[in-house]
Amino acid sequence: MQGSERSRVAVTGSTGLIGSALVRSLRTDGHEVVRLVRRPAGAADEVEWDPHRQHVDVAGLAGCDAIVHLAGAGIGDRRWTDAYRKEIRDSRVLGTAAIAEAAASMDPPPRVLVSGSAVGYYGDTGDRAVDEDAPPGDGFLPDVCVEWEEAAAPAQEAGVRTVFSRTGLVVARKGGAWGRMFPVFRAGLGGRLGDGRQYWSFIALHDEVAALRHLIDAESLSGPVNLTAPEPVTNGEATAAMGRVLHRPTLFNVPAPVLRGVLGEMSENVLTGQRVLPARLLESGFSFAFPTIDEAIRAALR
Template sequence: MGVARPFACAGLTAWRGWRAYCGGMAIIVTGASGLLGSALVEALRADGQEVVKLVRRPPRADDEAFWQPAEQTVDRAALEGAEAVVHLAGASIGDRRWTEAYKRELVTSRVEGTRLLAGALGELSRPPEVFLSASGMDFYGSTGDRVIDETHGRGEGFLAGLCEVWEGEARRAGDAGIRTVQARTAMVLSGRGGALGRMLPIFRIGMGAPLGSGKQYWSWISVDDWVGAARHVLKNREVEGPVNFASPSPVTNAEFTRTFGKALHRSTMPIPAPAFALSAGLGEFAREGLLSSHRLEPRKLLDSGFRFSHTRLDEALTAVL
């Protein structure tokens, strides 16, 4: 959302300082070009909300500000007086094979940025009311068919450890008195990409199949409900700490496969893809990302009055496709 500068020659930093001094209340978003960030920014701006995107290149407009997590640098004038900060930046979990180098990138891309933001927010003279930081359902590890709400502890595995460290950095903002929410996000259903986008080509040619036993639970959430949940927790001052961003209706992988095929009017393969073959081809990601079981309950969202638009998988897939 472009906003005219009060003094054309003052530059972006001076303009943001002036906005903060005069009471401008922007929402700051990292990862704004990603699947979730772009959808959230679009929705916030449709509400008439001013949004400033943190970018890792020289800003090109008034709605951008510079940050560089690797150098622990951020434009603090952009953060001063903000209403909220939403932190979604991080390397994609499923785009590449997990070499040791890429696992380090997965960690540093989350930890460095979160540490920088949480530390900077705690030092502001006018900090935001809320810091919403991304996390993942993988915090719980593989939990079989047990229903898991936010009271359950950390599970086992690389991703569980990553989420624990990631959330620990976010809590630095909470220690400074800022209401902090960690969004433990399930698989997001969107027609614009993400996990669903990676599966679409396979299912469209009728080659979709259950993975491994197919009995593992897949928790999911439509992109519209994820955006709605984010807006809900930003406004609801009673919500803080870890929050499961997941539909209240998780399904098994076998059920997901059948429902996805029907949504595309395609048949699916009757023979599952063997777990050993997936592990051989995709390594650790297959074991933790595809074959693990997550049966999440969004207890905090439901208890705080949030109402999902899509609680049935078939309806959600129809909506996003």
């Protein structure tokens, strides 16, 4: 996909924060994008799939050089009832299994499957820095991430280079956790969550898209790759940076018991943290455009 070579790329989750930005980036550079949709295909660039039925219209993927699989129910979209925990898991595990089986059945198969994952794989690391060699943590999200990545086995066994993009918190003005924070901080109501000492491994949306495209191109990369900026920050440091960039006070803080009361079990997702380093991404020659938290926030506001 480097230079003037035109590729055909299939993308799931193409209406989400990351997927829509990736589709725009690829099309701007002249690549053909096929979007997988969970309804009958209604446009020339659409292919139908149903993760829960394990169905993919494989014929529609013919000629695809790469598949980027980003679909999954939002972690922070709803309170974690038993039913929603099942939706979080099934949307990732069943969806990945369906895409991996489809990739394995293609003739010829795609060169690469970039399959979404998350830094939640590592669990709560405290202030301990971890890279891709670290084992999974304990709890619901680490367990989901392990199953999520294991579900790609059919593609790996078929010889498709498979990369797991373990993404951190994406800093973007609209969408995702950061998109919900910007209005609060702009109103001068932002502040630390809990004690603020939990690490947040972030990445600017621009760098997330560039890193995904790097994973498509970098033939040397397979397995897990952390998509996080090289300098993770604590929640307290991220709060201070939001105040600096937006020129707003950050006097408020939400105590942990209040968060637990409002969010239930999902509160652990913001009260615990991961100090994750992008070791393999940097080793492979990737360069961040917005490596610091201040730069990432400013980039989101542009």
